[in-house]
Amino acid sequence: MAANPGEDSTDAGGGPVRHIPVLLNEVLAALEPLPGKIILDGTFGAGGYTSAILGTGANVVALDRDPTAIEAGQALVAESQGRLRLVHSQFSRLADAAPSGGLDGVVLDIGVSSMQIDEADRGFSFLKNGPLDMRMSAAGVSAADVINRAKVADLIRIFHFLGEESQSPRIAHAIEKRRAEKPFETTRDLAGLIELVTPRKMKDKIHPATRVFQALRIFVNDELGELAQALFVAERVLKPGGRLVVVTFHSLEDRIVKAFFADRAGKASGSRHLPVAHERAATFERIGKPMVAATEAEAQANPRARSAKLRAGLRTAAPAEAADISIFGLPNLASLGKLGA
Numbered sequence: 001m002a003a004n005p006g007e008d009s010t011d012a013g014g015g016p017v018r019h020i021p022v023l024l025n026e027v028l029a030a031l032e033p034l035p036g037k038i039i040l041d042g043t044f045g046a047g048g049y050t051s052a053i054l055g056t057g058a059n060v061v062a063l064d065r066d067p068t069a070i071e072a073g074q075a076l077v078a079e080s081q082g083r084l085r086l087v088h089s090q091f092s093r094l095a096d097a098a099p100s101g102g103l104d105g106v107v108l109d110i111g112v113s114s115m116q117i118d119e120a121d122r123g124f125s126f127l128k129n130g131p132l133d134m135r136m137s138a139a140g141v142s143a144a145d146v147i148n149r150a151k152v153a154d155l156i157r158i159f160h161f162l163g164e165e166s167q168s169p170r171i172a173h174a175i176e177k178r179r180a181e182k183p184f185e186t187t188r189d190l191a192g193l194i195e196l197v198t199p200r201k202m203k204d205k206i207h208p209a210t211r212v213f214q215a216l217r218i219f220v221n222d223e224l225g226e227l228a229q230a231l232f233v234a235e236r237v238l239k240p241g242g243r244l245v246v247v248t249f250h251s252l253e254d255r256i257v258k259a260f261f262a263d264r265a266g267k268a269s270g271s272r273h274l275p276v277a278h279e280r281a282a283t284f285e286r287i288g289k290p291m292v293a294a295t296e297a298e299a300q301a302n303p304r305a306r307s308a309k310l311r312a313g314l315r316t317a318a319p320a321e322a323a324d325i326s327i328f329g330l331p332n333l334a335s336l337g338k339l340g341a
């Protein structure tokens with residue numbers, strides 16, 4: 001598990017944080033944008049990928065669920081002379097923004113931007129004190145709601161599955177005890193308690209609260225569900241010959257993308273219920289290497305790039321397969337959404 005929401009974007013100088021696009025050359029090589037093509041950038045962020053794609057002469061439809069990213073992107077829309085449409089939307093709904101004739105490419109750069117982590121008010125980082133929020137869309141259930149209201153068994157599952165935190169029961173029980181006296185409100189408040197119950201050891205490379213913060217962020221924003229749905233929708237809206245390029249930053253996300261492309265490669269399949277294997281037509285063929293990581297030079301220059309993994313597929317003419325979420329082998333966390341109700 002490499003993504004590190006609390007620690008991957010410290011700005012030692014204290015100035016505004018710039019988001020450096022990760023694996024940009026590799027993304028462009030896999031996406032092959034050309035004049036006249038229509039590419040959907042599902043994670044506009046600071047517009048790094050979108051600017052580069054516009055630079056090739058292609059048209060871009062860009063989405064972001066964060067209203068501040070959409071606001072900041074208006075200058076690029078104005079500059080683009082009608083070649084960029086920027087839409088406030090989650091990428092699981094990318095079909096709503098796609099032209100009726102389909103798309104030539106879809107790119108997703110999963111996770112949070114450096115600006116989101118850097119803004120203390122968003123509550124993504126325990127390095128800066130802020131409200132325990134973590135909502136990219138600035139709407140819905142916040143991290144504080146989860147911490148203060150979820151059943152202890154659900155907290156254990158969230159920390160264990162989404163953070164791969166081995167001390168989940170200990171942390172969840174300590175949270176339950178503390179919140180009975182006083183609800184958690186800030187990032188430092190929560191990080192402080194976690195540090196108290198699972199103190200940092202000499203060999204630990206990361207802060208004891210890192211995994212819990214990651215789990216909360218993924219849960220609050222339903223990041224795995226968003227990714228899984230976006231892959232299914234991209235399969236439906238890409239034209240034959242269209243390209244799907246996905247950059248992920250931790251193993252849970254990469255596992256989903258890898259499982260999707262493996263499932264869509266059209267291998268023979270069989271199951272206990274359908275023991276006779278049947279051939280399925282591939283809906284995606286691999287583009288280049290199975291997985292592309294950052295070069296040593298990029299990882300040195302941009303710590304965020306260290307855990308990045310790119311996977312890409314070329315859409316065939318075969319009809320889209322069923323959107324069957326079981327191919328990802330994810331545990332059913334939907335019941336957790338009720339927050340202890």
Ligand SMILES: C[S@@+](CC[C@H](N)C(=O)[O-])C[C@H]1O[C@@H](n2cnc3c(N)ncnc32)[C@H](O)[C@@H]1O
Nearest residue numbers: 021043045046047048049064065066090091109
């Ligand atoms: C890593 S940044 C993207 C950076 C961008 N590629 C660039 O070069 O500037 C991820 C962005 O995706 C957005 N995002 C994350 N999940 C999303 C979702 N499900 N739907 C739409 N946008 C999402 C975040 O708000 C954030 O702005």
